[in-house]
Amino acid sequence: MPAPRTLPWPLVTLFTVGYLSPYLLPTTVGRLSSGLPLTATQAGAIGSALLLSSATAGFLLASRVDRIGARTLARAGLALAFLGYGGAALTGVVPAVVAGAVAGGFGSGTITAVAASGIAAQKDPHRVTTAGLLGVSALAGALYLTIPHLGPGHGLPLAAIALTALAVWPLTGRLSGPAAPARTSSSVAYGRLPHLRAGLLLAATMTCWSLAQNSLWGVSGRIGLAQARLTEVTVGAVFAVALGAGLLGVLGAGVLGSRLGRALPIGAGTALIAGCIALSASAxxxxxxxxxxxxxNILYPVVLSYVLGLAASLDPRGRWAVLVGSASSLGTxxxxxxxxxxxxxMGFPVMGELLAAGLLLIAVPxxxxxxxxxRRPLPVVELPVEAPVPAQEAYDTASPNSYASTSAR
Structure with a gap:
């Protein structure tokens, strides 16, 4: 058994590789449009198909992780990610690239489902989620600094995800196999979803929350270039600083932990994000x-970590964590x-005002x-996890050659 304060590193690394593809989606889509005979809209459609495939995996597997086994599913997801993204990186045939991206996206969603289910079983899911967000932010940042120096072509970001999936494979040996229903100590384990209304409401609002974030992020580069009249170099520098600020936000969320509860960071944080969106859109x-x-970018990971922690707390089996994460992918x-x-x-300023108003509205539920x-006690379930083992994810569909297409969310 690990020490009480030891992080479940297999879970953290699975969370990292599962969320890496949406974090790298800006540069992935930008390079698809520049390295293949695709328009910006077509490249963006491939990115959307990747995320939709990932969300589909989450919805399909939300209640099946324990029955199939975390180890089996994690290895299947990692293999699918490696083969899908790797195959798409090695070919220049557009239909094959599309098929590889969709297969890789399903693998990413499978990996994320395993990670979310395991994190929900932890005593402090918020702490583990924060570590995962820190890991994927740091890795994505390193890749954003490295990939431009390795040459052109559509395959580099896809290959990076594939190789990361391969590197994580050895850690899956510490995950559990299929669960035996008779060994669980509560009928909740394989029964109906607990807190059904709360979970559905959180999933629905998380779709809208993610959509608002990525609606602005998808055109942020155009706002900087066309409306604020900045150079591409200056816009790039702003996004680079914003990425570093996102790491500070993740660290801040880890330091805060549960001291403020969940309601204040989620409600007040979403309201502050609304203000930031309105300011950026009118800049x-x-x-x-x-x-x-x-x-x-400082506030986004803070609120996200608390929302994911809230979803994990609704069901010890992690089903709501998986479903809420998949709902977020739909919005993304x-x-x-x-x-x-x-x-x-409507123009950028009006767009920002509408998005901000929408965020203020969904902050209430x-x-x-x-x-x-x-205020309610949660069901306690003994899960057979032997060693317990996710921005952001947007791209500039209209201007793939702007820095918005090479910056992480």
Whole structure:
């Protein structure tokens, strides 16, 4: 048994590799459009298909991780990610690239489902989630600094995900096999989802929350270049600083832990993010653009870690954690297209105001779920996990050659 304060590193690494593909999606989509005979819209559609495949895996596997076994599913997901992304990286045939990206996305979703289920069984899921977010942010940041120096081509970001999946494979030996239903100590283990209304409400609002974040992120590069009239180099520098600020946000979430509960970070944090989105969308100079983008990237991982921790607390088996994460992927996939449509029809400032108003609206039910859950005891289930082992994920569909297509969420 690990020490009480020892992180379950297999889970942390699975979380990292599962979330790596959406974190690298900006540069993946940008390179697809520049390295293959694809338009920006077509490349963006492949990115959306990848995320939708990942979300589909989460929805399908949410209640099956224990029955199939964490080790079996994790290895299947890692193998699918390695073969899918690796195959897409090695070929220039567009249909094969699409098939590989979709297969790899399903693998990423499978890996994330295993990680989320295991994290939900931990005594402090927020702490483990924060470690996972820190890991994927640091790895994605390192790759964003490295990939541009390795040459052109669509395959490098895809190959990076495939190799990361391969590197994590040895840690799956510490995961459990299929669970035996008779050994569980509560009928909750294989019964109906607990806290059904709260879970459904959280999943629905998380889809909208993710959509709002990525609607702006998908056009942030265009805002900096066209509205704030900054150079591409300056916009790139702002996004680089914002990525570093995101790491600080993850560290801050880890330091705060459960001291403030979940309701205050989720409710107040979402309201502050709404303000950052409105500021960024209306920016007409470097000061306002940088302030909005950097502040936003500090707050985003903080709120995300508490939302994922809240989802994990709703069900010790991790089903709600998987479902809420998959719902987030749906919003992520639709975000850039939504942002482009709103910006084209109404302009950036009005788009930002609408997104901010939407975030303020959904902050209310999200906070209510956190408050209500905090007042109710959760079912206790003994799960047969021997050694317990996720921005962001957007891309600029209209301007793949801008820095927004090479910066992490």
């Amino acid at each position: 007409r100079d470097l000061s306002s653009f940088a302030t909005g983008e950097i502040s936003w 996939a639709a975000g850039p297209l939504t942002g482009s449509v709103l910006a084209s029809g 999200m906070t209510a779920v956190a408050l209500r859950t905090a």
